[in-house]
Amino acid sequence: MATIKEVAEAAGYSISTVSRVLNNDSTLSVPDETRKKIFEVAEKLNYRKKTVRMLVKNIAFLYWLTDKEELEDVYFKTMRLEIEKLASKFNVELTTYKISDGVEAIPEDIGGFIAVGSFSEKELAYLRSITPHGVFIDSSPDSDHFDSVRPDLMQMTKKTVDFLIEKGHEKIGFIGGTYHNPNTDEDEMDIRERTFRAYMSEKGLLEEHYMFCRRGFSVDNGYHLMGKAINELGEKLPTAFFTAADPIAVGCLQALNEKGIAIPGRVSIISINNISVAKYVSPPLTTFHIDIGELCKNAIELLLERVLEKRNIVKTLYLGAELVVRKSTN
Numbered sequence: 001m002a003t004i005k006e007v008a009e010a011a012g013y014s015i016s017t018v019s020r021v022l023n024n025d026s027t028l029s030v031p032d033e034t035r036k037k038i039f040e041v042a043e044k045l046n047y048r049k050k051t052v053r054m055l056v057k058n059i060a061f062l063y064w065l066t067d068k069e070e071l072e073d074v075y076f077k078t079m080r081l082e083i084e085k086l087a088s089k090f091n092v093e094l095t096t097y098k099i100s101d102g103v104e105a106i107p108e109d110i111g112g113f114i115a116v117g118s119f120s121e122k123e124l125a126y127l128r129s130i131t132p133h134g135v136f137i138d139s140s141p142d143s144d145h146f147d148s149v150r151p152d153l154m155q156m157t158k159k160t161v162d163f164l165i166e167k168g169h170e171k172i173g174f175i176g177g178t179y180h181n182p183n184t185d186e187d188e189m190d191i192r193e194r195t196f197r198a199y200m201s202e203k204g205l206l207e208e209h210y211m212f213c214r215r216g217f218s219v220d221n222g223y224h225l226m227g228k229a230i231n232e233l234g235e236k237l238p239t240a241f242f243t244a245a246d247p248i249a250v251g252c253l254q255a256l257n258e259k260g261i262a263i264p265g266r267v268s269i270i271s272i273n274n275i276s277v278a279k280y281v282s283p284p285l286t287t288f289h290i291d292i293g294e295l296c297k298n299a300i301e302l303l304l305e306r307v308l309e310k311r312n313i314v315k316t317l318y319l320g321a322e323l324v325v326r327k328s329t330n
Contacts, residue, residue: 064117222251
C-alpha cells in the first residue's frame, strides 16, 4: 500500500497538498483538475483504496413527494433516509429540494441529481436543460436522458400470481392504488395493476369484479377498498388478494379481521415491500422484500459513474426481490 509521500511524488504535488486533498479538507482551495489527478494517482498506487473518495460537490436530491405522501407510505421515508446516509458515506455533498419548493428552486449549476417521485414533462425539460447527470429511483420518467433504478414490479406481480395458483387459488383479486400523472392531473393505472390484468387474462382467470383501486397507497385506502370488496362480494369474495403495497395490505387485514373473515383460512393476502411492521401485523404478512438500501446504493453509484467517470450511455437498472412467506397465505 502506497504512502502519502509516494502519492505526492507521483502526482507532482507537495505532501501537505496531497494529504489535505485525500482527507477532503474543505478549506483547501485547489483546482478540480488537481484534486482529480491526486485521486487518480492514489487509486493507481492503491493508497487506502477502499476509503479514498473524492468529494462530489453540488448534487441535488429531488424529493418530489408531499408530506402526506411520505406519512402514508414509509417506503419513501425509508428511501429518503437511506439516500442521506449513503451520500455521507460516498462523500457526496447533497442538497435536498422538495416538491413544495418547485423546480425553479433547483440551481442551474448543479453537478447532478438523484430524484424520487413524479415529475411533469415541464419539470423534466428543465432538468435536461441544466444537467445530463441524473438518476431516478423507483421510476423511469425520462429513460432517453437519465438513469434509473427501480424494483422489478412486473416480475413480482407475475410471481405473486404463480405463487397463488400453485397454492390452489383461482379466484384472485387485486387491491391497489392509482398513479397520478402530473402532466394531465389524472389518475392512471399503476404498473402492478396493468401487469396483474394482463397476466391473469393470459391464464384465463381475470375477474373484473375482483379489481378494487383508487388513488393512494395508504393503510386507509386498503381498509376502505377491502371494506368495499366485502360489502359488494359477500360470500363471493375471492380466496386471495394481491395488494399493491404493504400499507394497503395492513388496511386490508384490519378490515378482514373486523369482519371476522379468517386469514388465510378464507382469504389469503400477499403484498410488496416488506416494511418493518409486516412481520408484526395479524397475521404476519407474506410480502416481497424490496431492498431499499440496494436501490439507493445503486442510484448513487450510477450518479458517480456519470459525474466522475463521464459515462454517457443511459442505464436503467431493475432489481429483483425475494418473497418472504408468512402466515397471511396458505
